[in-house]
Amino acid sequence: MSTSNLQHLYSKSACCAVPSAIREINKLVDLPGMKSLAGGWPDPAVFPGQEIIRITNKLLKNKAGKALQYGATEGVTELRQELAHLAADRYGIACDLDHIVITAGSAQGMDLACRVLINPDDVVFVGLPTYFGGTGAVMAACGQLQGVAVDDNGLNTRQLEDQLQRLKKNGQQVKGVYVIPNFQNPTGTTLSLERRQHLVELAEHYDLVIFEDDPYGDLRFEGDHLPPVISLDAHGRVVHMRSMSKTFAPGLRVAWTIGPPEMIRKMVVAKQFIDVATNSLAQYILLEFIRSGQWAKRVQLNNQHYKRKRDFMLVQLAAHFPEQVQWNQPDGGFFIFIQLPQTIDAANLLAEAIEHNVAFVAGEPFFIDGSGAHTFRLSYSQSGETVIAAAVAELGKLIKKRLK
Ligand SMILES: Cc1ncc(COP(=O)(O)O)c(C=O)c1O
The missing domain is CATH 3.40.640.10 (Type I PLP-dependent aspartate aminotransferase-like (Major domain))
Known part of the structure; x- marks a missing residue:
């Protein structure tokens, strides 16, 4: 099919809409061997x-x-x-x-x-x-x-x-x-x-x-x-x-x-x-x-499942991330948010992490004012414990290297 140049015909709404940054990350997540803490999708292990x-x-x-x-x-x-x-x-x-x-x-x-x-x-x-x-x-x-x-x-x-x-x-x-x-x-x-x-x-x-x-x-x-x-x-x-x-x-x-x-x-x-x-x-x-x-039973089961995963990720973070990095302990849901020291840019860290087959979502796209460069989101929902442990350990190493 031939390409077209119909920019002038698109609606105002089509021009206002912007693609989601997560979709770009999802492409990487599907690469073979990628250890991903990026996607906020539920764990298929608990699908009924x-x-x-x-x-x-x-x-x-x-x-x-x-x-x-x-x-x-x-x-x-x-x-x-x-x-x-x-x-x-x-x-x-x-x-x-x-x-x-x-x-x-x-x-x-x-x-x-x-x-x-x-x-x-x-x-x-x-x-x-x-x-x-x-x-x-x-x-x-x-x-x-x-x-x-x-x-x-x-x-x-x-x-x-x-x-x-x-x-x-x-x-x-x-x-x-x-x-x-x-x-x-x-x-x-x-x-x-x-x-x-x-x-x-x-x-x-x-x-x-x-x-x-x-x-x-x-x-x-x-x-x-x-x-x-x-x-x-x-x-x-x-x-x-x-x-x-x-x-x-x-x-x-x-x-x-x-x-x-x-x-x-x-x-x-x-x-x-x-x-x-x-x-x-x-x-x-x-x-x-x-x-x-x-x-109602499934909700209880899911809560036990995701609580275990959250707890597991928190233990890994405490073991591998340096003390200059901060994070929260959520009472539920899928996400932990990471605050890096001001000297580390999360998008640069992500680029290096991907070379090591580790993915997460850098914080900036979540901030409509363009701030959040020193933050990123980790999700414990989708990946198993082996992936969570390996990914957090690798990220810990990369962050420590940047702090030196
Ligand atoms: C805050 C928030 N709202 C809405 C959605 C979309 O969910 P749904 O599958 O119900 O469309 C998501 C999905 O991740 C979300 O995180």
Whole structure:
């Protein structure tokens, strides 16, 4: 096929969208022999393959007409009912059917939310650092990003308040705040209860929407679950994205978004023109998986599995990384965030690490202001203990060499 030069014909949205830095890393991760702590994907060892085979066989025998058919854009009604119960019983989110749309991954939930809420140049605040899937969706809607520091208690809402005041004085249209409240990607930090409450107050005061992206909330290894931001909000200002990717099977692409009914209706209309509906078979499989009690058991099993891996990585870090390097101990999720001394650049370190067949994600792409050069993200979710041990030992050696 001949190449074309149609730059002038592309839409504003296509020009605003930028590729994810993680995709580039994923290409390296697949190289033979690469010891990777880069990908934040779940461990296939805990995928419920056998249960999915059993459920699928049963469905295809008894319910093929429904499971293989197109479905309603908002999702399978019984699944939405089940999820409404789960939301109330497990997360303390009071909602019914009208508050829920099933999406192809929470990534689609974020995309739909941005489509219905963001006008070109609307400002959305995000963490420094934050997950680039979230920032990418805002940018694809031609929104503008502003950064707020993330510390041990998550997004710094005092700093957010100062910035909101400043932008308001300048007459800029701020639309919302994107937040990952639990075991944030990439830092592993959790937003404190006080800050959750403060965030809700700020949203009401400054007329904002909160994009609450919570794919890791079920993966808590210790400590008490904190109430979701949406459960603290009395004004319908939160759009809350949950995912089954980390506790079920990401390849089935089933997730759900909870929000005020009129916002959900608009998201459903937007979704009609994207994919008509989320995969019916996958929704019915998930429905049976939840109804039979297997999902709740699987969450417990996953937590034990990932806790072991987290503990293992922490032991390796303590054994191999020099004292000038700092890291956090997350209470759940998939990630540990590393702070290098100012003399070491994480992108340079990554280039050398790849020559030694070790991969991680350098911190800079997670910072929309271009900072974070001395940070990187490690994930313990996907690789086995042998790879984790060898990769951390190699990285420790490379860092020590740079410190000399
Ligand atoms: C913070 C965050 N949000 C959303 C997603 C996307 O998840 P899903 O598979 O539900 O689309 C990820 C995936 O890694 C993530 O880390």
